[in-house]
Amino acid sequence: MPIVAKRFSRSNEEEIGLRRGPWTLEEDTQLIHYIACHGEGRWNMLAKCAGLKRTGKSCRLRWLNYLKPDIKRGNLTPQEQLLILELHSKWGNRWSKIAQHLPGRTDNEIKNYWRTRVQKQARQLNIESNSKRFLDAVRCFWMPRLLQKMEQTTTAATAAAAVDTAIMNSQNSTVPSMPSPSPSPNKMLHNPNHPTEISSCVTSPNTSSNSMKISQPPEISEDQKSPPAFGNTFYNNPFLNDNCYYLDSGIYDLEDMTQPPMSATRTNDDFTLSDCQMAESHWVGNEVADTLWNIDELWQFR
DNA sequence: AAGGTATTCAACCGCATTAGT
DNA sequence: CACTAATGCGGTTGAATACCT
Numbered sequence: 273m274p275i276v277a278k279r280f281s282r283s284n285e286e287e288i289g290l291r292r293g294p295w296t297l298e299e300d301t302q303l304i305h306y307i308a309c310h311g312e313g314r315w316n317m318l319a320k321c322a323g324l325k326r327t328g329k330s331c332r333l334r335w336l337n338y339l340k341p342d343i344k345r346g347n348l349t350p351q352e353q354l355l356i357l358e359l360h361s362k363w364g365n366r367w368s369k370i371a372q373h374l375p376g377r378t379d380n381e382i383k384n385y386w387r388t389r390v391q392k393q394a395r396q397l398n399i400e401s402n403s404k405r406f407l408d409a410v411r412c413f414w415m416p417r418l419l420q421k422m423e424q425t426t427t428a429a430t431a432a433a434a435v436d437t438a439i440m441n442s443q444n445s446t447v448p449s450m451p452s453p454s455p456s457p458n459k460m461l462h463n464p465n466h467p468t469e470i471s472s473c474v475t476s477p478n479t480s481s482n483s484m485k486i487s488q489p490p491e492i493s494e495d496q497k498s499p500p501a502f503g504n505t506f507y508n509n510p511f512l513n514d515n516c517y518y519l520d521s522g523i524y525d526l527e528d529m530t531q532p533p534m535s536a537t538r539t540n541d542d543f544t545l546s547d548c549q550m551a552e553s554h555w556v557g558n559e560v561a562d563t564l565w566n567i568d569e570l571w572q573f574r
Numbered sequence: 575a576a577g578g579t580a581t582t583c584a585a586c587c588g589c590a591t592t593a594g595t
Numbered sequence: 596c597a598c599t600a601a602t603g604c605g606g607t608t609g610a611a612t613a614c615c616t
Contacts, residue, residue: 294585295584330586333586334584337585380584
């Protein structure tokens with residue numbers, strides 16, 4: 273039987289009663305229920321069979337970006353922000369590829385984050401967001417501040433946990449106190465032997481009990497093996513000053529390197545101490561100060 | 575309190591790619 | 596190989612909300 277192409281214009285869609293715009297609770301329920309019973313895929317048919325007056329495309333988008341159970345909601349953590357910055361510097365606007373490395377986050381969410389937060393900063397600094405200058409600024413200002421933020425968060429969490437533990441201990445002396453896992457993010461080193469761990473190079477260089485476990489990224493196809501989860505690719509080079517970070521390009525496979533970063537003519541391999549220091553002195557020495565590079569604005573809660 | 579402006583993010587659009595026939 | 600439908604992706608839009616004056 274010949275397949276007849278049916279392409280609906282906007283007016284056609286309206287004629288046949290297809291809905292547009294925000295989804296109602298009822299539609300969401302319908303979609304969730306149908307997928308729970310029959311699974312996802314074949315979206316056009318799914319839309320019809322589920323009795324939804326939506327295009328298959330719309331159903332797919334709604335499911336993938338909003339309804340899917342493993343969708344993580346709420347603010348991006350500093351770790352996630354760092355990872356986005358890092359991966360974007362490597363892959364550019366490959367949102368879905370970037371999203372594959374952030375479990376529970378959608379390409380749409382990441383794209384929105386980039387456009388609203390990152391590009392906004394670029395605008396304020398009067399730089400092209402895909403320029404090398406901006407990349408340098410990201411590396412020398414934004415990333416260290418995110419790491420600082422992570423450290424503060426960790427410290428606060430540890431303190432809170434300590435208080436909780438003390439309370440618990442005072443209430444019930446039989447409960448053993450937990451060891452406090454508090455590696456300093458600023459002291460993170462890439463550990464080639466444990467690709468999913470960040471080891472603390474100062475507090476406990478070789479004990480796994482004191483290293484920060486990073487959750488495994490979702491399964492990724494063979495051609496996307498690199499980069500691994502956050503933590504492997506960023507680290508504080510012990511030979512550099514404390515605030516300067518760069519990418520560990522050595523772990524990227526060659527295939528991926530055929531796609532250059534959006535702006536740089538050099539690869540990440542070439543990002544050196546002098547680059548970082550030059551960039552830093554340039555930025556610090558110029559009008560671009562912390563007040564402009566407002567991490568608190570980036571680190572905002574919804 | 576009201577009106578204007580800025581920001582956010584869900585949803586849409588169009589194009590590219592993939593899979594099936 | 597050609598054609599088509601389905602799917603995936605990145606760019607863009609616009610309604611809702613937050614913020615400012």
